[in-house]
Amino acid sequence: MPKIQDIPDSSRSSRGGMSHQAIEDYLKTIYRLAQDGSPVSTNRLAEARSVKPASVTGMLKRLAGLELVNYQKHYGVTLTDEGRKIALEVLRHHRLIETYLIKALGFEWDEVHEQAELLEHVISEKLEERIAAYLNHPEFDPHGSPIPRADGSVPQVQTRPLTTMVIGDQGEISRIATDSNSDLLRELAKLDLVPGKHLHVLAISADRDQFTLQLAQNDHPIELGFELADAILIKI
Template sequence: MATPSRRDTPGALTGQAEDYLKVIYHLERSGEAAATSDIAAELGVAPASVSGMLQRLARLGLVRVERYRGARLAPPGRHVALQLIRRHRIIESFLATKLGYSWDDVHDEAERLEHAASTELIERMAESLGHPTADPHGAPIPTVEGRVDERSLRSIAEMTVRETARVVRMSDRDPAFLRYLAGVGLTPGVEVTIVAIAPFDGPVELRIARKRVSIGAAAAGQVFIEPV
C-alpha cells in the first residue's frame, strides 16, 4: 500500500528537484548559465529557494554552480533532464492521441505524470504510439539514450515576404495561445507563406492553406519553421 518509488535508476530525486533540472536545461539552451532569478520565476518559487536547491543539486553532482553567476547541468543532471523531457513529450503525445485530449490541454497533466510514471510505462506508451519523434506541439522527443534534435529553428518572425516554410513546432506552455494558433490554422506540419510584414514590430500577414491570417509579431516569434 505504501507508494512505491518510481526511480529505476539509483539516486532517487524528488519531483521538485527534477523540475529544477528540467528548468535549468531549458534556460541553458540560450548558451548562458541558468540564472537564479530565471529559475525562480520559471518554478514560481523565491530566489532564495533556488540558491538552496542549487547547492543540494551541486552536492549531488547534477549541476555546476558558480556563485553569483548561475548554474549549468553536469552530465548526470543533463541525463535526468533529458529523460524527463522524453517522458513529458511521450505522455503529451499519448494523452492527445489515445485519450482525446486537445493539444492545448496536455501540458499540465504531463507535468505531473512525468514524475510518477515508471520507465516501463513510458516505453509502453511510446510503443503504442509507434515511437513518435515529436510531441503534439512539434517538440522533438529525446531518445532513451538521451539524443535529441535540438536545432535552433527560425521563427515566423524571422521570415521574409513571399517566403514559404513548414511549421514545425511551438511552445506548449500557454493553452490559450495554443488554442489561438489552432484557431488560425497554425499547427505543426502546415505550410505558411508570408504575405506582408508591417514595420515597427507590426503584425505579420500570412497565407495558410489559401486563407489569409494576420498574427502579432510576438506570436510570430513563438512559431518555429523549417524550409519546405
C-alpha cells in the first residue's frame, strides 16, 4: 500500500505545512477513536491529543485538503480510504515494534509504547517486513491488540470487559484495553493477568467495584478494583 514514507523527501518533511509524523499521529488517533464507525468530534480528538480544539480544527482542514479525512464542522471527522490505509500502516508498525521489543530485546510490556511512538514513523517497509518475518507474522501484540496485516485487513476478535462478567463466569483474557498506561500494565503483569490466561470470577462486591478472581484452582484469589478490571477484555 502507498505510504507517506514513500513520498520523496522534498515533499515528505512538510506536507501541507505538517510533518509526516503529525499527519500519521492524527490519522492513527482518529482511527482509534472511531472504532464504532461513527464520526469523531473535534473535542474528543483535542482531548486525546492534549491540544486545544481550535488547533485540531486547523489540522483537520489541512488533512481534508490532502483528502485523508472527511471533515464537516458540527459533524466530526472520518477517515478517507487513503487516510485509513495510512492509519493502519502506522498501527502495524507500532504493534510490530512493541512485539519485537518485548520478544527479541527483553523489554517489559509497560515500557514499549513510548519507544514505538517514536519508531513507528521512521522504520522502512523492508525493516517492517523483516520484523514481521522474525516474529513469524503475529496477528496480535503482547497486549492482545490486533496487528493490521500488510494487506490492510485487521484480525478480528470479539471481547467484553471483565466488569460485565457475573459471579461464576469463566473466560480467557484476550486483550488489555490500554498499551500506554504503564502503572496499570505493571500492576496486571505482577498479578499475571495477561492475554491467554483463563480466569474464574469468584465474587463481586455489591456495588460492582471489587472483583475477586482466581487464575487456576489452588491459586490464591486476586482482588481487583474497578479500573484494573475494566481494562481487562475477555474473549467472547
